[in-house]
Amino acid sequence: MGKVAFATAVTCAAAACAVTALVVRQRMQSSVRWARIDAVMARVDVVMRELEERCATTVGKLRQLADAMAVEMHAGLAAEGASKLKMLISYVDNLPTGDEEGLFYALDLGGTNFRVLRVQLGGKEGRIVRQEFEEVSIPPHLMIGGSDELFDFIASALARFIASEGEDFHLPTGRQRELGFTFSFPVRQISIGSGTLVKWTKGFNIDATVGEDVVGELSRAMERQGLDMRVNDTIGTLAGGRYHDKDVVAAVILGTGTNAAYVERVEAIPKWQGLLPKSGETVINMEWGNFRSSHLPITEYDQALDDESLNPGEQIYEKLVSGMYLGEIFRRVLLRLAREAALFGETVPAKLEIPFSLRTPIMSAMHHDKSPDLTVVSTKLNEVLGISNTSLQTRKVVVRICDIIAKRSARLAAAGIVGIVKKVGRARDNAREGGSQLPRMVIAMDGGLYEHYMIFSESVQSTIKEILGEEASDSVVIKMANDGSGIGAALLAASHSHYLELEQDL
Numbered sequence: 016m017g018k019v020a021f022a023t024a025v026t027c028a029a030a031a032c033a034v035t036a037l038v039v040r041q042r043m044q045s046s047v048r049w050a051r052i053d054a055v056m057a058r059v060d061v062v063m064r065e066l067e068e069r070c071a072t073t074v075g076k077l078r079q080l081a082d083a084m085a086v087e088m089h090a091g092l093a094a095e096g097a098s099k100l101k102m103l104i105s106y107v108d109n110l111p112t113g114d115e116e117g118l119f120y121a122l123d124l125g126g127t128n129f130r131v132l133r134v135q136l137g138g139k140e141g142r143i144v145r146q147e148f149e150e151v152s153i154p155p156h157l158m159i160g161g162s163d164e165l166f167d168f169i170a171s172a173l174a175r176f177i178a179s180e181g182e183d184f185h186l187p188t189g190r191q192r193e194l195g196f197t198f199s200f201p202v203r204q205i206s207i208g209s210g211t212l213v214k215w216t217k218g219f220n221i222d223a224t225v226g227e228d229v230v231g232e233l234s235r236a237m238e239r240q241g242l243d244m245r246v247n248d249t250i251g252t253l254a255g256g257r258y259h260d261k262d263v264v265a266a267v268i269l270g271t272g273t274n275a276a277y278v279e280r281v282e283a284i285p286k287w288q289g290l291l292p293k294s295g296e297t298v299i300n301m302e303w304g305n306f307r308s309s310h311l312p313i314t315e316y317d318q319a320l321d322d323e324s325l326n327p328g329e330q331i332y333e334k335l336v337s338g339m340y341l342g343e344i345f346r347r348v349l350l351r352l353a354r355e356a357a358l359f360g361e362t363v364p365a366k367l368e369i370p371f372s373l374r375t376p377i378m379s380a381m382h383h384d385k386s387p388d389l390t391v392v393s394t395k396l397n398e399v400l401g402i403s404n405t406s407l408q409t410r411k412v413v414v415r416i417c418d419i420i421a422k423r424s425a426r427l428a429a430a431g432i433v434g435i436v437k438k439v440g441r442a443r444d445n446a447r448e449g450g451s452q453l454p455r456m457v458i459a460m461d462g463g464l465y466e467h468y469m470i471f472s473e474s475v476q477s478t479i480k481e482i483l484g485e486e487a488s489d490s491v492v493i494k495m496a497n498d499g500s501g502i503g504a505a506l507l508a509a510s511h512s513h514y515l516e517l518e519q520d521l
Contacts, residue, residue: 058356059412063419066348069314070419072426074481076310080427081482083308084434088301093285099307101213103300104284105250105276106206108292111258111506113139118186119512120244121504122173122233123251125199126217126271126339128152129169131176134505135184145183146502149176162224166236174240192244193512195504197251198229199272201302208246216304217272217339220325250276250298254510255503256459256496263457265435266496266503269428269475270462273337275301277435303431304333311335312423316347323370332431336424338375338464346373348416358409359402366400373399379468382417389414418470425474432458432475433482436491459496466495 084100091102121132132148151172157165177192186192200219202210209230215221224232230246237244253266253276265277279299281291311331320343321327321334334340350367352358359367366372377395384391389410396402396413436456465472480488496503 055357056408059352059358062348062352062356063412063415066314066416066419070312070423072312072423072430072478076312077426077430077433077478077482079310080308080430081433081437083310084303084306084431085438087306087308088434088438091301092279092283092299095286099305101201101203101300101302101305103201103203103213103302104287105298105300106204106292107250107254107298107507108294108296109510110278110298111254111503111510113142113258115506115509115512117190117509117512118184119193119195119505119508120173120177121195121197121251121502121508122169123197123199123504124169125197125268127158129172131173132502132505133176133180133184134502136506136509143502147181147184158219159221162221162227162232163236165221165224166232167239170233170236170240170242173237174242177242193508194244194246195251195506195508196230196233196246197504199268199274200229201305202229202300213302214326214329216326216330216333218325250300251503251507252276252459252461252496253278253298253503254507255461256457256494258503258506259496260457260459260494262455262492263459263494264439265432265456266459266461267428267432267435268462269337269460269465269471271337271339271464273304273333273428273462275303275431275435277301277439301435304330304337306332306431311427314344316344316351319347320344332427336428336431338462338468341420341424341464342373342375342378343371344420345378345416346371348420349373349413352412358412359405364400364402367402375464375468378417378421379471381413382421382468382470384414421468421471422474425471426478429475429478429482432491432493433479436483455490455492457492457494460493461496 087098087100088102091098091100115136116138117136119134119136121130121134123130123132128150130148130150132146134146135144136142137144149172151169153165153168157168173194198210200216201213203213204210209228211226212224212229214225234246237246250266252268253263256263256266265275267273267275276298278296280296281287282295284297284299313331313335317335320340321331324334346367349358350363353363353367377399381389381392381395388407392410392413393405396405396410435458439456440454460466465475476493479491479493482488483491
């Protein structure tokens with residue numbers, strides 16, 4: 016063999032060895048990488064199995080929760096302070112019938128936004144002739160500032176809205192404008208036109224307002240704005256639902272916060288004092304966000320969230336169910352997986368450390384991602400948390416967490432609804448001789464969580480069927496009452512109009 020041929024052979028052999036070494040190194044690196052991924056996923060699986068176990072909502076447990084809700088309802092009606100459910104008497108005893116006529120305004124203060132509306136009612140034939148509304152965001156500093164500052168801001172927005180009233184709306188000559196006021200915080204009422212704030216929720220914390228008459232606070236702010244209006248505090252969603260369907264017995268809010276109200280017979284309210292209404296019934300504001308039971312599946316994430324909240328030990332049901340908190344529970348689970356299982360790499364993403372950096376609408380968008388490679392999940396993780404280059408396996412874990420948290424929430428909400436159905440249904444059955452089946456009962460539903468988070472709302476409906484059984488659940492109907500609390504406030508202003516009383520006295 017010549018020198019050139021020999022050199023070429025040596026070179027080729029060296030190259031072959033180098034290629035072999037590279038392949039071996041790549042295989043070793045790949046093996047190490049897969050071993051690392053397997054180790055990460057093994058740690059993830061431990062946390063996930065624990066989460067599923069702690070969030071478990073078996074049908075048996077849900078039936079216990081529904082029964083516990085009904086028991087607490089009875090206790091709260093019996094005496095003040097006897098239940099975690101405040102069961103506040105609203106003194107709303109005339110729900111809309113569809114005969115109401117005239118121009119009425121509404122103010123719906125439900126959270127970080129409030130809505131002002133005007134509605135022209137045309138009686139049984141015309142129904143709602145026309146309506147207009149405007150939504151206003153409350154600046155964060157007013158949520159923890161002074162009472163006058165908050166109500167002045169609200170009254171000034173209301174004044175601007177009234178000033179824009181067009182010719183299509185007609186107030187009868189000689190009449191004062193009337194306003195239905197939906198105030199979606201715990202209020203103890205002594206009449207339909209007054210109510211004292213029990214406590215703030217949903218991120219508000221204005222000490223000066225607690226114990227004060229919120230209708231009075233609004234009325235004084237309106238006077239400072241030069242507004243001449245008569246104000247009624249109201250139970251809006253229930254009224255809006257009853258206006259369209261006479262079988263509406265309750266209203267449930269599943270949005271930023273959560274609450275429920277229902278129609279109760281006054282004879283079933285031992286704590287009622289004073290004259291009984293002619294109608295024989297009134298609306299009860301349950302304040303069910305404060306419901307608590309040993310049957311609630313509370314995890315370490317829920318406990319930590321509660322401990323760090325503005326109201327530790329309170330509103331436990333709301334913290335498990337409502338839209339304000341689902342995204343935060345989701346974030347806390349992801350943070351633990353980032354810290355203990357390195358789900359997103361060796362470094363914990365800084366934005367994931369920030370409380371409430373993951374909002375429920377983001378969680379919903381990821382949960383509803385149907386793309387094969389979960390593109391929406393990838394995009395949202397990058398946009399919101401700065402987490403990029405996630406594997407499909409990681410993204411599937413994220414969706415799985417969404418599913419566990421959202422469905423636990425939905426199933427707990429369904430149990431609460433069944434609790435109301437049982438309480439109202441028993442009363443209706445007792446009133447019907449030999450009644451063995453539940454009569455048609457409609458639940459008026461409002462709130463963005465239920466309306467926009469489709470997996471959540473579908474789970475609520477399917478869970479009601481699971482708890483009650485197919486036959487009994489057929490009698491329970493959930494109807495969306497879009498903007499029910501706002502329209503309902505106007506309708507209640509109409510059904511409790513000062514001028515109706517005057518006309519009846521003539």
